[in-house]
Amino acid sequence: MSNSNSKSLIWELDAQDGKARAGTIRTRRSVIETPIFMPVGTQGAVKGIRFEWLENEIDARIILGNTYHLFLRPGLEAMRRFGGLHRFTTWERAFLTDSGGFQVFSLTDLRKLTEDGVEFRSHLDGSKHFISPEVSMEAQAALGSEIVMVFDECPPGDASHETTKKSLELTARWALRSRERFDALQADDMDTGFTPVPLEPQLSGRQALFGIIQGAGHYDLRSESLYRTVEIGFDGYAIGGLSVGEEKSVMYGVLDHIAHRMPADAPRYLMGVGTPEDLLEGVAAGVDMFDCVIPTRNGRTGSAFTSLGKINIRNAKFTLSDEPLDPNCECSVCKRYSVGYLRHLYQAGEMTSATLVSHHNVAYFITLMRRARQAIIDERFDGFKKQELELMKSNGL
């Protein structure tokens, strides 16, 4: 690390109940109580939800930014000119940025993979670009996020043992290159988000770097990937390559196998997952951090997650309903608006339907994790999880 006297991130374990953990992550820009759900702000905005709501009501402490999208638009030069993602977007709490790898590997027909990195064509205009561990670290330094992710290769969920093994070898080499370039960038003060006076005096004000564990559905390879990632050493560790098309049972199996084996003295992050059920299973397995687009993506199609299960406001049975989306939710949408009204807005093509349902969904995910945290502290997480899962199945509305 560029500054050996201080850390870029502090992890504290506040309570443990079975494998489930309640912790506190201190970054230079915000204190994050875990387990935490991180809303996704792909292009520098959480779709449909103004930052004011995320700050003042929902109280999100950290959101995601997607390096691939921001790399292409507005681009790194613009990002540097604006002074990084915080100044550009005005979001002053923490950002976690992904490496861009996941999106690039989704462009199956548009990419060329070598040891050095990936050549790809932009999904926007077909222009040619190159991304590598080094480029990804440079991009994330230009973004100035609090948590940087290493550049990894993400194999398909059903990849064979051989393919997966080859892929995780590459991921390990890239992780080391990521680490080295990241450290050099920190030493060179290339991080636009550097904070001379961080929230906690023990913090360095610099970026933190997380490693990523791959290995698809193969437990031995997951273990190997974990070992090789920890060997390099990171501020936190993520589980990648889940929820990419595999069966739920495979995902839960991998979670059970690997999460509690990850270093106890660092945050554990399950990337891109998932439904409320997935989050509860992840917490049970020992995961601390989650992100997913589904609260906002589903919000745009009128699909709401509630304590009584998933509902879709397009359903005609809600036409005359003056009930809230979720009778157990305290968010500003549930306290004010009826499903009947939200349904009308959806039918009428009013974007306010998307913004309101997205708002509720994100509030619901964040609140669910806040309640899980309290249950862990109270040593009643198992019962809490069971009860929530049963309620979700009741489909009560």
Next chain:
Amino acid sequence: MSNSNSKSLIWELDAQDGKARAGTIRTRRSVIETPIFMPVGTQGAVKGIRFEWLENEIDARIILGNTYHLFLRPGLEAMRRFGGLHRFTTWERAFLTDSGGFQVFSLTDLRKLTEDGVEFRSHLDGSKHFISPEVSMEAQAALGSEIVMVFDECPPGDASHETTKKSLELTARWALRSRERFDALQADDMDTGFTPVPLEPQLSGRQALFGIIQGAGHYDLRSESLYRTVEIGFDGYAIGGLSVGEEKSVMYGVLDHIAHRMPADAPRYLMGVGTPEDLLEGVAAGVDMFDCVIPTRNGRTGSAFTSLGKINIRNAKFTLSDEPLDPNCECSVCKRYSVGYLRHLYQAGEMTSATLVSHHNVAYFITLMRRARQAIIDERFDGFKKQELELMKSNGL
């Protein structure tokens, strides 16, 4: 009126400067200081702007609902079941509803006009409907708005003298029928918005009814329409049939001719108009109330109204701009977000671009009218208007 001891609306003249007036309208649900701009909530929502912003920051006191749209969807039966537009939408301040006439007459190919009313086909599903003065009054009673508009015929802006005269004769007959049906509905307690305890003790808690002056660009017919409308007697008077395709000079000519001749002891409302320039001209001519979709419609295409003129955030020159949309605006969008960021959101297809620019535009229109009011009270409206119009032309950003 159904209740002769009290009024459904109180108009007070606070100040006059030339023909420009500053007044106060007291409705059963909100106090409206004029001149006022009323945001349009066509389908029960102001497009892209949550009510919370309109209440807590922008402080809109009255918004519009469109009877045609709400008549078709969710429909009057749903509206009655929900207990009217206020309960349905949760907007507890005043609503003004139009009669549905304007929209129906826009369906040129889908309507059949008789003395009795208009048969038309829904633009949504082609289903056949009938609307008349009586039906419009029943619809607006079901909506429970504070201000109801008579059902009128709106001829094209370039209609001949003969066509216009015939049209306004029909409008006058329909105005009388509107008045009669409206009074009967009030007596029968069919208004879902009835307020037993209105904001002011002198108020009846019932709906108010506004008459509409037609006559296209013909001054003599405008005068005749005014005379015949006042003869029936209403709580307020509107100028209809402007900004429907005629030249700006025709509109300003009609305004100059008719606005100050309208009853001094009632609010004057210019329907569906217009740009910031139009609003200032309207105020100068003696108009008190305005509504228009352009702040939100333009907001969705990235077009912002500012004190320095109209700008479009799509313009490449704003790519790296960290300036606000309007350096003279105090709205939450201008105080926080840069044009460069808003432009990025627009380019990235983020709906937050639409919501933020719409928010600013509505705030700008409402603030412009608030400042016009102060200028009238200070007896400096002429200079204020001149200065604002010059600034708008400067295109300073």
